[in-house]
Amino acid sequence: MERLKGLKCRECGRSYPSSPIHVCEFCFGPLEVDYDYEVIASQISRAKIEAGPPSIWRYAPLLPLNIPEGETPVGQAVGFTPLLRARNLAEELGVKELWVKNDSVCHPTWSFKDRVVAVAIGKAKEFGFDTVACASTGNLANSVAAHSAEARLKSYIFIPADLERGKIITTLIYAPTLVAVEGTYDEVNRLCAEVGDKYRWAFVNINIRPYYAEGSKTYGYEIAEQLGWRAPAHVVVPCAGGSLITKIAKAFKELRLLKLIPEGRTKMYAAQALGCGPIVTMIKKDTDVLVPVRPNTIAKSLAIGNPADGYYAYRAAKDSGGYGEHAEDEEIIEGMQLLARTEGIFTETAGGVTVAAAKKLIEAGRIPRDEPIVICITGNGLKTPDVFYDRLSVDVTIRPSLQVFDQALADLKSKAAG
Amino acid sequence: MPVLVRIPTPLRSLTKGQAEVEGQADTVAGLIESLEKQFPGLKERLVDESGEMRRFINVYVNEEDIRFLQGDKTTLKAGDHVSIVPAIAGGG
Numbered sequence: 001m002e003r004l005k006g007l008k009c010r011e012c013g014r015s016y017p018s019s020p021i022h023v024c025e026f027c028f029g030p031l032e033v034d035y036d037y038e039v040i041a042s043q044i045s046r047a048k049i050e051a052g053p054p055s056i057w058r059y060a061p062l063l064p065l066n067i068p069e070g071e072t073p074v075g076q077a078v079g080f081t082p083l084l085r086a087r088n089l090a091e092e093l094g095v096k097e098l099w100v101k102n103d104s105v106c107h108p109t110w111s112f113k114d115r116v117v118a119v120a121i122g123k124a125k126e127f128g129f130d131t132v133a134c135a136s137t138g139n140l141a142n143s144v145a146a147h148s149a150e151a152r153l154k155s156y157i158f159i160p161a162d163l164e165r166g167k168i169i170t171t172l173i174y175a176p177t178l179v180a181v182e183g184t185y186d187e188v189n190r191l192c193a194e195v196g197d198k199y200r201w202a203f204v205n206i207n208i209r210p211y212y213a214e215g216s217k218t219y220g221y222e223i224a225e226q227l228g229w230r231a232p233a234h235v236v237v238p239c240a241g242g243s244l245i246t247k248i249a250k251a252f253k254e255l256r257l258l259k260l261i262p263e264g265r266t267k268m269y270a271a272q273a274l275g276c277g278p279i280v281t282m283i284k285k286d287t288d289v290l291v292p293v294r295p296n297t298i299a300k301s302l303a304i305g306n307p308a309d310g311y312y313a314y315r316a317a318k319d320s321g322g323y324g325e326h327a328e329d330e331e332i333i334e335g336m337q338l339l340a341r342t343e344g345i346f347t348e349t350a351g352g353v354t355v356a357a358a359k360k361l362i363e364a365g366r367i368p369r370d371e372p373i374v375i376c377i378t379g380n381g382l383k384t385p386d387v388f389y390d391r392l393s394v395d396v397t398i399r400p401s402l403q404v405f406d407q408a409l410a411d412l413k414s415k416a417a418g
Numbered sequence: 419m420p421v422l423v424r425i426p427t428p429l430r431s432l433t434k435g436q437a438e439v440e441g442q443a444d445t446v447a448g449l450i451e452s453l454e455k456q457f458p459g460l461k462e463r464l465v466d467e468s469g470e471m472r473r474f475i476n477v478y479v480n481e482e483d484i485r486f487l488q489g490d491k492t493t494l495k496a497g498d499h500v501s502i503v504p505a506i507a508g509g510g
Contacts, residue, residue, distance in 0.1 A: 011474070020509070022504075022506060023428060023474065023504040023506050024428075025428040025431070026428075026463070027463075027472070027474065028428065028463075028472060028474035028475050028505065028506070029474055029476070029502050029506070030506040048477055113510060127505035135507075135508050136510060137510050138510075139510055140509075140510045185508075186483070186508075187481065189484075189507055190476070190478060190481070190501070190503055192507070192508070193426075193503045193504065193507045194501065194503065194510075196507075197427050198428060203507075205507065205509050205510075206507045206508070207510050209506065209507065209509075213509075218422065240509060240510045241508055241509025242509070243509045284476075291484050291485070292483060292486070294486075301510060302510075304509070304510070306483065306505075307508075307509070308505060308506045308508050309506075309507055309509065311473060364422070379480055409462065411484070
């Protein structure tokens with residue numbers, strides 16, 4: 001029996017052999033990897049997972065790759081990032097049990113995108129492609145560039161031309177071909193859908209998307225394993241294209257199906273910026289019709305106005321009994337600063353969105369204060385410190401003299417006492 | 419009005435493999451009717467039973483999503499480019 005049965009349309013159920021395609025020919029619904037869970041059940045156990053490498057590859061039976069025995073996959077050290085008990089932030093937010101899943105330190109490009117890209121590049125290699133590509137708001141660009149360098153594949157990376165400089169440099173260093181497109185991410189993405197139709201490239205988030213998206217499940221597997229093989233009651237997830245929230249929910253569902261964690265329910269909460277929050281708007285209005293928006297937010301990595309998985313992200317939140325919340329730009333900045341000053345973690349604007357949304361959901365009583373909560377931090381603040389250049393400054397500049405320092409310290413203390 | 423229509427791979431079996439076809443219409447809705455006459459079966463792939471554009475299809479006129487214009491009532495002029503693109507793509 002084969003573990004991987006091919007692809008299946010999530011909408012109409014039509015089956016397709018495993019191939020680099022992503023939409024159903026008949027209804028245009030998304031194709032998903034079709035697993036035989038009985039075969040997986042015979043290959044997997046808590047003990048086997050725990051004996052595996054400290055990376056996403058410990059969950060290899062649940063990923064859509066055929067890795068030959070003894071071969072090291074591209075992205076060998078991706079994942080298995082810290083799940084931290086956030087006691088200071090919990091105290092600040094007035095909750096009992098709060099955890100931060102910290103993918104701001106994911107190897108090698110410091111965002112959760114390394115998970116999906118490692119799987120996508122592995123699959124592109126299996127299919128025999130020599131060129132990979134993507135449309136990106138930055139983190140994906142970093143990761144595709146890095147992993148294709150490691151895999152010795154050519155890469156074409158398409159980004160909105162107004163992307164933060166930090167994310168451009170952290171892509172260019174890996175020597176891909178970087179194409180800046182004068183437009184929003186949604187326009188870049190539409191262009192790439194047409195480019196992908198014309199050129200035989202492995203677009204990780206287009207024709208390789210069914211495989212790519214599966215990589216996000218590892219974020220959920222790790223949360224459950226690191227909590228001692230249990231799923232949390234509440235998970236707050238930042239949403240851009242909307243895939244991550246659906247795949248974390250799928251991860252818990254699979255672990256329950258395989259009896260690796262106890263039965264139970266995890267409520268999923270979507271976090272978006274007010275300036276680009278079409279998924280949260282669907283949740284608040286309780287409608288399954290996505291109305292695209294033109295993004296206007298500092299949270300550029302989440303600035304997708306026409307999210308591919310918007311409908312499914314809405315379903316993941318609603319069906320689980322969760323909800324969603326928007327964060328204004330000022331709240332996003334405060335969220336980043338709150339996480340930094342309470343837990344010593346510098347996340348990017350997307351993480352600020354998540355912290356701010358979690359805070360609002362807790363304050364509004366949407367998330368109860370006495371149940372386990374996980375906040376998903378998916379990117380690193382060091383890539384895009386731009387938003388802080390005008391907001392933060394050194395406290396005092398002095399000559400190298402003890403006497404001068406004594407005076408400066410006294411001044412600072414009296415200023416603080418105000 | 420003659421307009422150029424880009425056909426995505428999943429629909430090319432209906433357009434005899436053509437990636438670009440010419441259509442004649444004054445609006446997007448009219449264009450879909452005109453394409454149906456040339457390529458029977460195309461309409462039901464784009465529009466659901468209630469006449470709405472299907473959830474997983476996006477249509478662009480000159481690179482602009484018709485949901486930012488007037489939806490299927492968006493008017494067309496000679497030489498416009500219309501793209502039919504599967505909605506499921508992308509993400510960060």
